[in-house]
Amino acid sequence: MSKRLDPARLLTRLEEGGNPVIERDAAIFVWKGAAAPHLLSDLHGWEDNPRPLERLSDDLHALRLPLPADAYLEYAFLDPTTGQRVRDPFNPRRIWNGVGHYNHYFYMPAAAPSPLTRRQPDAVRGTVTRHEVPTADLAAGRKRLVSLYRPPTGDPVPLLVVYDGSDYLRRGRLAVIVDNLIAQKHIRPLALALVQNGGPARMIEYACSEATLGFLLQSVLPLARSQLRLIDPARRPGAYGILGASMGGLMAVYTALRLPHIFGHALSQAGAFELGDDETIVMQMIRHMPKAPLRLWLDVGRMDFLRQANRRMQALLAEKGYSFTYVETGGAHNYTTWRNVLGQALVEMFG
DSSP states (O other): TTTSOOOHHHHHHHHHHOOOOEEEEEEEEEEEESOEEEEEEGGGTTTSSSSOEEEEEETEEEEEEEETTTTTEEEEEETTTTOOOOOTOOOEEEEEOOOOOOOEEETTTOOOOGGGGGTTTTHHHHOOEEEEOOOOTSSSSSEEEEEEEEEOOOOOEEEETTTTTHHHHHHHHHHHHHHHHHHTTTSOEEEEEOOOOOGGGGHHHHHHHHHHHHHHIIIIHHHHHSSOOBTTTSTTOOOOOEEEEEHHHHHHHHHHHHHHTTTEEEEEEEOHHHHHHHOOOOHHHHHHHHOSOOOOEEEEEEOTTTHHHHHHHHHHHHHTTTTTEEESSOOOOOOHHHHHHHHHHHHHHHO
């Protein structure tokens, strides 16, 4: 790399445009100083595989990573001596990833944040209210937070239940996206029930859990029916939707497979359809059971560690004749990637 990169030119571009230095098909991560940290990123499994930078001169180091033009990437620098993260002084853009760290981030030239994540001035806001419901021993703890979004209409509407609902409300900006799509008349008015996850119990609750289904049926849906004007799924079977990401995406598809008369639309973002080298029961249900009357949405980032599992799920759904949409984006395993494609998913499923 030192033969192909001009240190003086690279330093000029760093000081003018910040880090990383963007090329058409690559990003160059640069560090000024006698010793350089290692790079952590979506591409290399974060702390599992730190990448050293190459010395270009006495006080300049760099690492060039080929990237697609539509990539969104989060990264951090790690001091190999102390094992501590250090800030990138040339990139002020940071985001909380929800699992213990702030990351720096950037977009490649053909990528950008979805405009739907910014509230449009003329969009009438729906109302978000917070409630606690009893878990009835079907979920961790005695009570669980459920946020309800009521759209700006008095007509009966379908319901979208959202796993990891508190994260989708904050990091996913889901209520803002729905407000904007309704105002643009790109989707019908839609109500939301955003269910907080179980914290340390999240993995268990979303691993195709019958108890979680019971919690939805006994606590979440009765709350939504009491507070929102909803379409009756007894009269319109499958009118509701279910959404989740990662393990929540797995649980969303499982919920629809088990309760298709209620949830006829399932949206999975980077669904964890395989655990290690093993298929989940969701893939086995699709392979061996009669086809359920569902409409499915699957998206996954091309830099996501779950990409291959989602590709295998796509092939299985096609083989079994399911109605589905599969999308690969330029991102990885994070809420920014998911929220940037949420508008497209909602239009596809509820347009």
